[in-house]
Amino acid sequence: MTKNPAKSDRQQKQQSDDKGKACKPGTSLTEWVVAGISAIALLAVLGYLVVDGLSARDGTARxxxxxxxxxxxxxxxxxxxxxxxxxxxxxxxxxxxxxxxxxxxxxxxxxxxxxxxxxxxxxxxxxxxxxxxxxxxxxxxxxxxxxx
CATH class of the missing domain: 2.60.40.1620 (Lipoprotein YajI-like)
Known part of the structure; x- marks a missing residue:
């Protein structure tokens, strides 16, 4: 029985790709917390600007x-x-x-x-x-x- 060298190379390459994928870390909990806080802050600022922009500034000064x-x-x-x-x-x-x-x-x-x-x-x-x-x-x- 002879081994197919091309098949062996493919298997080794696939195994090394699988190892590379396993080593890549996902998004950490800290990153999710910071992203959530940033999103809340951004929405708060945008909400304030919209309310301030739509508030009535017409009329006379008192x-x-x-x-x-x-x-x-x-x-x-x-x-x-x-x-x-x-x-x-x-x-x-x-x-x-x-x-x-x-x-x-x-x-x-x-x-x-x-x-x-x-x-x-x-x-x-x-x-x-x-x-x-x-x-x-x-x-x-x-x-x-x-x-x-």
Missing amino acids: IVVMPLAVAANEGGFVVEFAAANRAGKSVAAVEVKGELRNGDEVVEESSATLDYVPQNSQRKGALIFTHDPEAYDLRLFASGYSEP
Whole structure:
């Protein structure tokens, strides 16, 4: 009986291929965990961006101006204020005005401009008066803004 050398070579090659396949590792548990966490993070970011993109940003800004402190200095009286934008729309060039009133009479006016007030945030500023604001009725309000 003679051996067929071609058949023997094929068997050896098949056995070596089978050994190579057995040695290749599969996807480890760590890789699956990392892939799962990454997929969840990606879906969360995409979901946030979609919701944020579809949320209503139309309408008007709601600027609320509140006095923080009054301090006397050489040039008069400084009234520090906070202007809060309580809407989902950012605004620029916010004009804040202050009036000192004695009944219906406006005794003194002052104004300041805030460069930018982002949505749902606040910015601080100050108005300067020559009369003492504590001796009069102080009114602070936003009188205008532009869209950035």
